[in-house]
Amino acid sequence: MTMLRAESVTLGYARNPVVHDVTLDITEGGVGLIGESGSGKTTLARAFLGLLTPMSGNIWYGDQTLKKSDLRKFRKDVQPVFQAEALDPRMRVGTSIAEALPRAARSRVTELLEQVGLDPDLATRRPHQLSGGQRQRVVIARALAVGPRLLILDEPTSALDVTVQARILDLLASLDTERLLITHNLAVVERLCRTSHVLFAGRVVESGPTGDLLAAPAHPYTLALRDAVPKLGGDPPQAKGRTEAVPAATGCAYRLRCPLAVPECERPPAPRDVQGRQVACHRAEDVLGVT
Structure with a gap:
């Protein structure tokens, strides 16, 4: 409800x-x-x-x-x-x-x-x-x-x-x-x-x-948040992409930070169904492939 x-x-x-x-x-x-x-x-x-x-x-x-x-x-x-x-x-x-x-x-x-x-x-x-x-x-x-x-x-x-x-x-x-x-x-x-x-x-x-x-995150930002969590007894988290970059004003807001960004990311991604969830990313399937 x-x-x-x-x-x-x-x-x-x-x-x-x-x-x-x-x-x-x-x-x-x-x-x-x-x-x-x-x-x-x-x-x-x-x-x-x-x-x-x-x-x-x-x-x-x-x-x-x-x-x-x-x-x-x-x-x-x-x-x-x-x-x-x-x-x-x-x-x-x-x-x-x-x-x-x-x-x-x-x-x-x-x-x-x-x-x-x-x-x-x-x-x-x-x-x-x-x-x-x-x-x-x-x-x-x-x-x-x-x-x-x-x-x-x-x-x-x-x-x-x-x-x-x-x-x-x-x-x-x-x-x-x-x-x-x-x-x-x-x-x-x-x-x-x-x-x-x-x-x-x-x-x-x-x-x-x-x-x-x-x-199994399907968006690179979700993956970055998850991988930034320290694990007891493990190696320190390693940031991927440019964590200092500000959100992009056009296209995908995350693309200036994203290590998987491609020219297609200059076009705003619409939310779509990917394995039972809604994801706004052109490369969601590739993200799932590395999680």
């Missing part, structure tokens, strides 16, 4: 597009948005939250565009989980969580803290008195307070050490709530998301089942 849909969405700031003609669905089973910094992941997430109006195209919530839907119900159904720094440093933990609750339900603060694995006594503390992992759990508890159907998570574990990351991932995996995960961490998206979309320079270059997409 599709909960949110971006249809031919272009987004930007001060009339400068940064996300270009993106169409994708947020469906059950967890959806990941993967890409390096500046790829447009967070901008797209802001549009899904109704915080940014598309320059063109529409965000659909069920059978209505977001601007025409019941925003009160939308805010209850779709909640953001930002990084732990989003907590107001002046507010006690319990007050921060209770803000989202009706007055009659504020006794649920204890229940919510226990749900995310925290001691209810922490409700009287302020954010600076908690560890990074505890603060991130508070952010999640606050999002869960209204009983959302979908969590939109923007790099929820990026500032945490490995052991705390593992606890947060266990918590997110255990929740009976769908999720859209924005991340550059492939291990996290593989754990939490059934489907993933890879963004480069504001364009979706590959979409499909997460396991297939990471096991």
Whole structure:
């Protein structure tokens, strides 16, 4: 079932597009948005939250565009989980969580803290008195307070050490709530998301089942992201292509970095079906041949 849909969405700031003609669905089973910094992941997430109006195209919530839907119900159904720094440093933990609750339900603060694995006594503390992992759990508890159907998570574990990351991932995996995960961490998206979309320079270059997409990338950018992950006991990752090159203004945006680029790449590639996924690359079959 599709909960949110971006249809031919272009987004930007001060009339400068940064996300270009993106169409994708947020469906059950967890959806990941993967890409390096500046790829447009967070901008797209802001549009899904109704915080940014598309320059063109529409965000659909069920059978209505977001601007025409019941925003009160939308805010209850779709909640953001930002990084732990989003907590107001002046507010006690319990007050921060209770803000989202009706007055009659504020006794649920204890229940919510226990749900995310925290001691209810922490409700009287302020954010600076908690560890990074505890603060991130508070952010999640606050999002869960209204009983959302979908969590939109923007790099929820990026500032945490490995052991705390593992606890947060266990918590997110255990929740009976769908999720859209924005991340550059492939291990996290593989754990939490059934489907993933890879963004480069504001364009979706590959979409499909997460396991297939990471096991055998069909776009050279997806392959580069996967191969850049260090392997325990292995050789350091070796960059392929010109990693410093800016996105091309014409044709395939990735072609100035791509080690497989050919003259045909000066023509923009249309997304097409390649082994059960959508890939915007003229040489997808060649990429699959080397993965």
